[in-house]
Amino acid sequence: MTALPTSVVIVSRGRGAELSRCLLAVSQLDHPAFEVIVVADPEGLAAVARSGLAGRIKTVPFDAPGISAARNAGIAAAAGELIAFLDDDAVPEPAWLRHLAGAIETTGAEAAAGYVRGRNGISFQSRAVAVDPLGRDLPLEFDGDAPVVPQVPAGAAVKTVGTNCAFRRDVLLALGGFDPAITFFMDETDLDLRLAAAGGRVAVAPLAEVHHAFAPSPRRRADRLPLDLADIGRSSARVMRRHAPWADAGRRFAELRAEQEARIARHVQAGNCPPEALGRLLATLERGWAEGLRAPLEGGPWLARASPPAFLRFRPERPFGADLVLAGSLLAAGRLRREAARAVREGRRTSLYLFDHTPRRHRLRFTADGVWEQSGGLYGASDRGDPPFRFWRFRARVERECARTRLVRATVVSEGK
CATH class of the missing domain: 3.90.550.10 (Spore Coat Polysaccharide Biosynthesis Protein SpsA; Chain A)
Structure with missing residues (x-):
């Protein structure tokens, strides 16, 4: 290819x-x-x-x-x-x-x-x-x-x-x-x-x-609580006017309102916001829907056809070489994280696996040092189809995780324990 x-x-x-x-x-x-x-x-x-x-x-x-x-x-x-x-x-x-x-x-x-x-x-x-x-x-x-x-x-x-x-x-x-x-x-x-x-x-x-990660924005908090639903209402009205039979749009808005009501209600039940937020937010949804129905429905184009500018090929400061896997106990996390960060600086895409002897579920994050760090229990689930507990020997578990991620993140070298 x-x-x-x-x-x-x-x-x-x-x-x-x-x-x-x-x-x-x-x-x-x-x-x-x-x-x-x-x-x-x-x-x-x-x-x-x-x-x-x-x-x-x-x-x-x-x-x-x-x-x-x-x-x-x-x-x-x-x-x-x-x-x-x-x-x-x-x-x-x-x-x-x-x-x-x-x-x-x-x-x-x-x-x-x-x-x-x-x-x-x-x-x-x-x-x-x-x-x-x-x-x-x-x-x-x-x-x-x-x-x-x-x-x-x-x-x-x-x-x-x-x-x-x-x-x-x-x-x-x-x-x-x-x-x-x-x-x-x-x-x-x-x-x-x-x-x-x-x-x-x-x-x-x-x-x-x-x-x-769904970072916070002017429209939602970090816990994904919406702060304003007007844009959702406006956009929904515009898309349905352009693409859907109008007879169905009103029913769909009722469904959309019910979906957003249930979403906010879950936040209220979790204590993330006061009950009065429900009515206020639904009012912004209805306002946005009404505005979307009134707005002109121009059809574009919104891009001018022009010759493309020059292609600026991205070249990393240091070409990446063979990818690296580091693995070990959470007790050795500090040392392994330093090794992993150094490997990234040297031009190696690095995956780090940190396990403890529990059935704790796994988490994966991309660190500020550029390391793909996965942590959890040696016997815990790293795929939501996994059982909550499965016995693994350490090396077999590392090999399993490398195989699971191999095609999305080429991991070919294994070091450390």
Whole structure:
């Protein structure tokens, strides 16, 4: 397989620390021909400058709310045949871009969607899903981890998520880009439905994995409690007006309201917010829906067709060599973490496994030193399909974890205990 030149677009606003971590992970990607475009506010641009990567990254100043307009600015700066999107509060596995771009190339599809793991690094936030014109998710089932173009019901589309998807550049231009009136929520859904209506296909790439933390924003807290639902209401109304039979839209809004009510009620029950927050937040949802119904429904295009700028191939300061695995007891964590950090500085993608003799569930994190650190009980579950307890010998457990992650993070050398 030849690697198509690919542009990675990252939009960042008010998350300098998260962006720095994201860029550290991006610098470990094993794709041979990609560029990085950061569309960011002053905080994000300062994070790029501090990273030491400024001369190897395209930056686009953008200090306004609105993910769709920001992504369009990134597309305009992109020169790759493919354009991939990644959120600033996410980190990709080292083989992410190779699998994501490869899914488009091997299947001939117009776009690709990968899998997203949650903040514990183990559970999935998102896998293969279709979406209908009313914004309802329809799970897709298939076996294996090879790229596949799923069959979806008439009128539906394979759903992409903005933190892990890629499109052919010429397809994005033909579709007119993202609708800038959709500032948050369903921005990808609108694009996916327009792509499907034009006959485009989306490949699912199970091995293209991204870890997504859901960092706080003006719309939600760190515990994912929403602070305002108006954007969700506005975007839902706009997408349904464009794609759905109007007779069904009112019923769908009632379902959406019930979903958000249940979501907030769980926070109230957990003590995360007072009961009166429920009515206030639902009022913002209804206000946004009403505004979305009144707003003009222009149809784009929102991107001008122009010759792409020069491709700025990303080259790490030090090419990465053979990947490294370190493993040991939690009692030796300090020493092993120092060894792992040193290995990353020397140009080795490094996985660190720290076990204690318990059935504690595992967690996985990408550290500030650029290390993939997995910790938990020697006998605990590292996959949500695992039993809560299973006896392992230490070396066999390390080998099992290396095998489990081998295709998303090439781990070929094992040292330490």
